[in-house]
Amino acid sequence: NAGVTQTPKFRVLKTGQSMTLLCAQDMNHEYMYWYRQDPGMGLRLIHYSVGEGTTAKGEVPDGYNVSRLKKQNFLLGLESAAPSQTSVYFCASSYLKGVGTQYFGPGTRLTVL
Amino acid sequence: KNEVEQSPQNLTAQEGEFITINCSYSVGISALHWLQQHPGGGIVSLFMLSSGKKKHGRLIATINIQEKHSSLHITASHPRDSAVYICAVGSSNDMRFGAGTRLTVKP
Secondary structure, eight states: OOOEEEEEEEEEEEEEEOOEEEEEESSSOSEEEEEOOOHHHHHHEEEESSTTTTEEESEEEEEEEEEEEEETEEEESSSSSSSOOOEEEEEEEESSTSSSEEEEEEEEEEEOO | OEEEEESEEEEEETTTTOOOEEEOOOOOOSEEEEEEEEETTOOEEEEEEESEEETTTEEEEHHHHHHTTTEEEESSGGGOOOEEEEEEESSSSSEEEEOEEEEEEOO
């Protein structure tokens, strides 16, 4: 099992460009999450999904959109990147929400110039 | 004030020392998680607990629900334990993370 994978691992964007980050899990988990991690701050939830076809906003959703067309995939989109979105992005999945062990992807380091 | 506070922020220890990292939270929770993030960036779950104490190898995690406090202990620390340790609290609605404790264990 690959667990949780993320693509790409690194990306540099110019302000205003768009991109999509892909998260895939092979554990048949219902719940999937996108977090961002910034220096000196804890992980912050951007969006999450409680199942195929569903998404919900987390703590810091502005500037991001998500889709979960297939149970195993959770996509994070940046429509018009801003320097404030420079961060490391982690995807995670779990069997239970909040009380279940979360399995994290390796992260995507995004720089917006 | 953050909902999840960890202390210390940074910790340097000599190999073999006993390590304690603390986590206090201010919200109602269903479970508390301890995570480890290695210098390469990957995050792994160490423990999930809702009461009492759990042990895995040299790592011990405890939680006091009444005091809203948890501790992560590392016995006989080793340089390979050097990492950022993250406390997170989960409820049915959300999961909130502490800023992490950076541990460096010197040989």
